[in-house]
Amino acid sequence: MSTPAVVRTTSPSIPLSWVTPLELGLLGAIWGASFMFMRVAAKDFGPLPLVELRLALGALVLMPFLWRSRSSFGPKLWPRLALIGAINSAVPFFLFAWAAQRAPAGIGAITNSMAVLFTALVAFLFYGERIGTRRAVALFAGFVGVVVLASGKAAGASIGQAAAAGTTAAFLYGIGGNMVRRQLTGLPAVAVAASTLIFAALLTLPFAIATWPSTPIPAMSWLAAGALGILCTGIAYALFYRLIQRIGAAQASTVTYMVPLFAVTWAWLLLGEPLTPTMLIAGTFILGSVALSQRKSA
Template sequence: MTKNKSVISVSLLLLLSLLWGSSFLFTKILVEDLHPVSLIFIRCLFGLVMLGPILYFKRISIKRKLTFTFVSSLSLAAGIPWMLMAFSLVSLHSSVSGILNSFTSIFTFVLSLIFLKVKPLANQLVSLVLGMLALIILFLDTLQVDAFGFFSVGLMLTCTLCYATNSIIAGRYFQGISPFVLGFYTLLFGMIINGIPTIFIQPEVFLLLASWEILIPVAILGFLSSGLGYVIFYQLIENGGPVYATFVTFLIPFVSVLLGVVVLNEPFRVYMIIGGVMIFFALVAMNWHLFRRRKIKVT
């Protein structure tokens, strides 16, 4: 990777971590006025508005046979987990949600052991132990500040389990499909899944967008975090490879905690510090063999 390309990649990585890390903040703000289901409907709709022109100008065909595996897997990529995240943020702090989101990598590893029969490495087992200890610490923390700690944490972990399941299925069956096409259908299915109940739950949702206090965070979530976020992520994969792109997973929790504490005045306690640091090292341990492999190739 050239020097200019490296600078661009680092800038994109930081931008993506800010976009995805801030999604917990804006979701937390918006669930005060929007129902979680209607919020995700609008988020996916705005994301499609952003992604659509990119597909058109890049002349990428979206024609695809909609099999059960394809629809169900991509529904687990956004439509269902984003809805669960929105429900969890009704009572869970955005900072804690951002940290719990990091369990996606650990759950993906566990599912690969179960369904793909992958032989675990020593560093991955260490990561699993650190992750479970961090989960216990964070759960004890939420119980102190949230009467619905168990339920909210459970929803957020189910959200990450959806991400992990989608990763396993997509990695096995969707090789060779343009990531932009996968992104398009991910947002489309999310819009449909949440759009149908929105008609009955909050039919006036578009009228609520007349308020700038609602429209601006929704636009950031939809246009930037969802639509532009996909483009940046896949560009990172193209520039530096999938291992480099996974660095965003390390940065998201720190962004979500910082924004939650500074913007929403959420508490910042020792439990969060310990749990966040343990998850960070768990993610490092999980991907240590990949980092070493990449370093060897570079040198």
């Protein structure tokens, strides 16, 4: 999943040399596993019920952070939080779950990496931020990767629709990230994540009830849905903001590079999904473009 937008951070401190790489690797492994869990559970729950469980469980884990800062989240903020919850959580989570029904886990993870580039693109198009030559080249390379990915097949079936859904979700992350950064400045970041998840869960609830499966759901899918909400959403968000507070947002965002690698590895080891040549080529373009966009100017 995409790295959440940063609202407020404290000055980074110097940690023990092994702690930061360990936590970055752990977070990459957790978010990489989220695409595998969606792949397992989406076929039995359907996208909307699965997203509702993910949002509700993630919000429950983060609720203590919101409770501590509840005085900062008055009713005037609720419409803004609801809109951001829809754009930055509910709809992207649905699109990734929908894609997971139709394509290997690696497809969603690879397209998810485009969120970093889309954040820069949205800032350029709507907020007048300078994009620069390097990021423009990175965006072009990323789009080439998406086109390559969409042209591929898995087990004989086209994955174009799944790639398009994942790319749209990444674009929405780009919009949501910019909205959070500009409209919720000064609020505690983890509490913002909790509040937007709550509103997203409330918005999704009627649709989840209307589409709840009529057949019994296997225990494995329940376990995957629980892990998706508790581990990959609630605990992962808390871990990500812990990293931001210690090492800063720029360094913490390097986890973006690890997520597709872990996603493909988990899906190969535990689900038997292969890494196709198309996925390899597209992943190289997209991850390379993200790395290029994140490089500091000399």
